[in-house]
Amino acid sequence: MPGLVAVVLVTLVTLAIGTWGLRVSRTTSDFFVASRSVRPGLNASAIGGEYLSAASFLGIAGLLLVGGADMLWYPVGWTAGYLMLLVLVAAPLRRSGAYTLPDFAEARLGSRTVRAACSLLVVGIGWLYLIPQFEGAGITLHAAIGAPEWAGPLVVGAVVLANVTSGGMRSITFVQAFQYWLKLTALLVPAAVLVAVWWGDGRPGSRLADADWSVPVAEGGGLGLYATYSLIIGLFLGTMGLPHVVVRFYTNPDGRAARRTTVVVLALLGVFYLLPPVYAGLGRVYGAGLVDDGSDVLVLELPRLMLNGTGGDVLTGLVTAGAFAAFLSTSSGLAIAVSGVLTQDLTSRWVAERNGVGAFRLAAVVAVVVPVVAALMIRNVGVAESVGLAFAVAASTFCPLLVLGIWWRRLTDVGALAGLAAGGLGAGGAAILTLAGYAPGGWLGAALALPAAWSVPLAGAVMVVVSLATASREPVHARRFLVRLHTPESLAR
Template sequence: MSTAPGFVAVVAVTLATLAIGTWGLRFSRTTSDFFVASRTVRPGLNASAIGGEYLSAASFLGVAGLLLTFGAEMLWYPIGWTAGYLVLLVLVAAPLRRSGAYTLPDFAEARLGSRSVRNTCSVLVVAIGWLYLLPQFEGAGITLAAAIDAPRWVGPVVVGLVVLVNVGSGGMRSITFVQAFQYWLKLTALLVPIAVLLVIYAQDNVSGESATAAAWSVPLGGAGAQGLYTTYSLVIATFLGTMGLPHVVVRFYTNPDGRAARRTTLVVLALLGVFYVLPPLYAALGRAYGADPASSDTLVLDLPRLITPGPLGDVLTGLVTAGAFAAFLSTSSGLAIAVAGVLTQDVTTRRLPEVTAFRVAAAAAVGVPLVAALALPDVGVARAVGLAFAVAASTFCPLLVLGIWWRGLTAAGAVAGLLVGGAGSVAAVGYTLAHESSEGWFDVVVGQPAAWSVPLAFAVMVLVSRRTTAPAHARRFMVRLHTPENLDLDRS
């Protein structure tokens, strides 16, 4: 098997990423440029950048692998990841931008006037960011091992170094251009190979695995009550978790105003809808050509050579390798920006100049999950991302929805709900990552916690808030959140 196309693809993507990031550095002059690109990113560019950072290892590699192994019920992952932006559009995007915050902890403190709420949010942002970074680094190791026979540690180290250079040099302003480029690269890297492979498939007239085709296409796969619970819990996590992902939310702070934030979200929905048509096609072809489910995480990388061995297969493999590597770089960059922003404001900036503090924080944001990925190389890519969504849905979703739409939310209620939802979902994540899955109800309920942890967090926030006093400025702040910018005379 030739490793040259994969090596060329990785080098080309790395050089292009560094070149675009260096070019974007020319526009990064102020602290605001580093954190939110001075709030001047237009909807089209911002939507491409969001697509670039949101379509992670789980989207590029994991969806096709899950569909190959478990069948059509796994379509809930891409459906939920896309529909989450519809919920974000309706409930969160414009008011969040009008808040004037830099980060989720900024919003929480401004809305509730409490340092305790801010500190709790900061811990959760860092935890979710690191949990989400872990599968990105693991996916990079899998990709380079499959494409160029590199040791599994090489991928995480290369991605970590490239991300650190880009994020540390230009911050949000620089990364915006990089991520926008990487969305279109990822789309091309899936679209061109699948178009070629479908033509070959039509010529080959492969019949596929007819014995399992019927069961594979049934959305719940005959799993009964446990299957229903898993599906509903997954839907809740993916629909509601998007608004709680720190690297997604921070991008809405870069829009000029609330109207631009809504337009950005609409464009993102279109971009994600186009992209998520493609991974199921890879899974279907994998089934037809008898791909091994044991290596499902590398299906997208292996399929071109499986269907068309030879130079054409090598070229197509190089292209999908480039897209996969771009996925790790773009998502990791967005997460590093979000985590570094929080660490800068709440930890390092007290003793260092802001830009220097941001770079130190970026090193911590990348370094901790990198070490974890090297120590834990076998965490499932899509599985870990799904758990990160469950934690986000159980914490920041209730905070944002109630904080934006209910004046009665109090600091005590917010902290109580964040602690209950966060503790429950994080404990479930820890248990799930530490144990092999089984068929018992306990493992099923803990393995997909969103169905109980999200309602529990909402209930605790409401009940505790009703027994405590809302901040005095709540009414004025709510007016600010819901007043269009051309009528808001007191916005920052």
């Protein structure tokens, strides 16, 4: 019952803020990038709200409980990814003046073909990321109110669609900012209460000191070392290539604000990620049965395992609300990014030129319906692991494209295309094989499950070598474009 109340409340508040945003959304620019007027504090909360997905809220704690300290690399990598983004791309990306990743690629390289390849990748990565969100929604609704597992994807898909089509990016900015603080509260308050309960029980916890559970490297000698480093590379470098993260940087007023926003994001994520290990530690003491039971329900089940009666119910309601907010915010952000790209490259050709907002709404329907259907058909992929695959694909494609495009004048369209193909086919193929359930043992299995360690260097090397081989195709405006990316706004205006 408390779960049902929580889900309904979160949905209503989300829709209310979204509708309120509708009244101030007028132009296409409002829909896409909130007219570039979002302040760093608000924007950082929105990025945090958008970024902390089902994988962070539910997946991490469960992975830590089952896998131990080597899984700590997930939250660390998801945070450190913003440091990489900050030092390599944040301000130049904002100064490029493009709306989306395909816009950036086309402006930088002057090639419609590279643009099309990037659009394809944005849609692919977005959907790869959306599927586990919708699956997580199914798990949550099932655990909270006993709904059948197909209900979650449908409910979250419908709310996201209503929100995205009614207000676009501007209202989403407020929704996302609200949801960061909701998610933090929903994880922090139960954690504090449960730690107090644990303290009152006389601090049982000798098993926490179990050494096997405290090694931050995966098992298996050299293979484990490869797996850990591949995970680190994918997560650290994948953040900058996630379409829903990148589109947020265009809503900053200028490059300087983009940097400051990123620093605030580092702080907000750091605070949030202190909490999942607490749940994992308590889960190890109180929830031994959960280890075999499917780890994604740990956060949802722990309050009831530790507290009886009303207290347990209220806390369960709170974590359910947070989990639901996690699906809503991340899926909304991804849906916006995917529909933005679909609008520009697909639906605006079908809908009359003057009706830009109509084209966006049509694209949003496509962007949401496809992954909902996929989530209903695919079953039982761990939420955090499949999000990790989306990161690996992003790290193997957009990361080299952005870094070389921003810092290296001699990148050519052919080089970019070859690198995107190498990284996209390599990491994307590995991701699809893994999702399809193909899991050979040994080195081949590790290379497919965690492709970043080979696919990122491969994509980068292909981009550089092919660019050098096609040096005559260096865009004539490359130099001027780099000037614009690196010149402080105080000079450029």
